[in-house]
Amino acid sequence: MDKMVMKSLLESMKMDAYVENRISEMHVCFFCERIGYKHLPMKRVGNKWICIDCLRELKEALDSLDEWEQEIALREELKKNIEPKGD
Numbered sequence: 001m002d003k004m005v006m007k008s009l010l011e012s013m014k015m016d017a018y019v020e021n022r023i024s025e026m027h028v029c030f031f032c033e034r035i036g037y038k039h040l041p042m043k044r045v046g047n048k049w050i051c052i053d054c055l056r057e058l059k060e061a062l063d064s065l066d067e068w069e070q071e072i073a074l075r076e077e078l079k080k081n082i083e084p085k086g087d
């Protein structure tokens with residue numbers, strides 16, 4: 001994803017979360033199913049709520065996505081070479 005697109009997406013997510021936080025304060029995290037109160041900040045992504053801890057993990061995953069994709073591609077390549085071709 002383009003960095004600018006990502007940034008504006010994050011900005012609109014922040015805005016949504018801000019507005020939503022003012023309306024309601026209690027949500028269940030989509031990933032870890034913890035309930036978010038004020039001490040557990042949460043953001044809405046799509047129609048799901050995600051807590052700050054899971055968002056941090058998600059961010060780490062996104063930050064390393066390029067590396068990860070290269071790793072997957074490499075693994076696929078290795079698999080192709082190891083697996084017997086047909087029979």
Ligand SMILES: [Zn+2]
Pocket residue numbers: 029030031032033034050051052053054055
């Ligand atoms: Zn969570």
